[in-house]
Amino acid sequence: MARYTEEGEAAFKPRSRRPHSSPTRLPQATIDLIIELRATLAGKGLDNGPHTIAWHLQHHHQLIVSAASISRHLHAAGLVEPNPRKRPKTSYIRFAAEQPNERWQADFTHWWLTDGTHTEILCWIDDHSRYALSVTAHRRVTGPIVLDEFRKAVARHGIPYSTLTDNGMVFTTRLAGGKGGRNHFEAELRHLQVRQINSTPNHPTTCGKVERFHQTLKKALTKQPPAASITELQTQIDAFVDEYNHRRPHRSLPHRATPATIYTSRPKANPASRIDTHNRVRTDRVDQAGSVTLRVNGRLHHIGIGRHHYRTRVLILAQDHHITVINAATGEVLRDLTLDPTRDYQPTGAPKGPKRKKP
CATH class of the missing domain: 2.30.30 (SH3 type barrels.)
Incomplete structure (x- = not known):
């Protein structure tokens, strides 16, 4: 009644319910830092979601902020594009090896240089820790190249218990109609007593970890100046792998740890002793x-x-x-x-x- 007496009909218009004071509200400096981190990570082609930003705030700025608060401020700043049709992550059945070197995933992806030259990037990652074991650029990935890079990875990290790849001819000849025998890579696995696992044809989600790594790699390379040669591209890849393994938090790992931390925290698996003839x-x-x-x-x-x-x-x-x-x-x-x-x-x-x- 007092408001109506003073303002008339304007007293019926809705008013803000915002409290006069918010003691738990984040300081403006922290909000600005969240937005700055979002832009910095996006500029480098790295993951820039709320959980990643929270990890950087805690480890680099000694600030503990919940992912929900970060998400709320990113939405308020107009930095989030809603995607309601996206399949929920809870719908996927996840599996991972129990030990480092228990399973290595491998595949190669495509990339182009500034002059339009087509190249291929061969990737080896550890299934347990997502550690990037070997990422190399080539004009074309062939059987001898796969064998050579596998041997280099074994010399640096030890012999794995098993490997997981798709059915490309550089990895296996099992779909070649029985005409070619084993290729170089398959023969090396038998020699080292390493178990070979191949995905079901037309089922790329079996090798989902290395496929997801390709997405992360390409996202980072897109933010770099286009490479003019394979040597320059390899330099960019090496810089990304160092960041990915040692400084970038991985959301699928415990406590958002880095792949290097998880890879070195447990004993490595070894090949099982078995007799196998072809x-x-x-x-x-x-x-x-x-x-x-x-x-x-x-x-x-x-x-x-x-x-x-x-x-x-x-x-x-x-x-x-x-x-x-x-x-x-x-x-x-x-x-x-x-x-x-x-x-x-x-x-x-x-x-x-x-x-x-x-x-």
């Missing part, structure tokens, strides 16, 4: 030169049978390097040998040319 059977026909071909560990070998067996259909029984060649029609053993992996041609051992008569 048994396979393939058919072939003896060529005009009197030989058949067999690919072992990614390398093609010619096995001499004899010219007189030209066009004979044969069965080749291979158990690792032990090879037996059988006439498919009669069952006669035409050749039984231990393959020499250093030689392309496996000779029959018979003397060449006609026999010379003794004088």
Whole structure:
């Protein structure tokens, strides 16, 4: 009544319910720091959500602010774009290895230089800690490159218990119709007694950790000046990997720890002791030169049978390097040998040319 007496009809308009004082409100300097951190992290291509900002406030500025408060101030500043159709993270079934080196995930992604040159970036990460073990740029990722980078990672971090990759031909030949045998990488895994795991075809979420790492990597590279050469691109990648492993908090890890902290906090897993041989059977026909071909560990070998067996259909029984060649029609053993992996041609051992008569 007093307000109506003083203001008339204006007394019926809604008024602000904001309290006259807010003792628990964040200081304006902290709010400005939150917005500044958001811009800084976004400028570097790094994660800049409320939990990441809270981690930086606690570890770098000794300020403890809840993620809810940070989210509220980011919304108030107009820095958050709502996405209501986004699938909730609780709908995904998460799994992770229990120890470092228990499982290494690998895959490669694509990137382009300033002149439009296409490159490929090969990534190896630890499933347990998300530690980036090896990230290298190449013109094209091939089988020998995969093997070389894997050996370098093993020399630095030890032999893993298992690997997890997709079904690319640089990782496995299991979908090649049984014609190629094992490639270089598969042969190395068997030699080191490392268990090989491949994802289901057309199911990339199995290798979700390395796929998510690709997204984080590309987001950071986009914020850098475009690289003009592979050497320059590798320099940018190395700087990102150092930041990712040692200074960037990872939300999926306990207490938002860095991957390096988790990777070094537990004993590393080792390969299990097991015996594994590669048994396979393939058919072939003896060529005009009197030989058949067999690919072992990614390398093609010619096995001499004899010219007189030209066009004979044969069965080749291979158990690792032990090879037996059988006439498919009669069952006669035409050749039984231990393959020499250093030689392309496996000779029959018979003397060449006609026999010379003794004088």
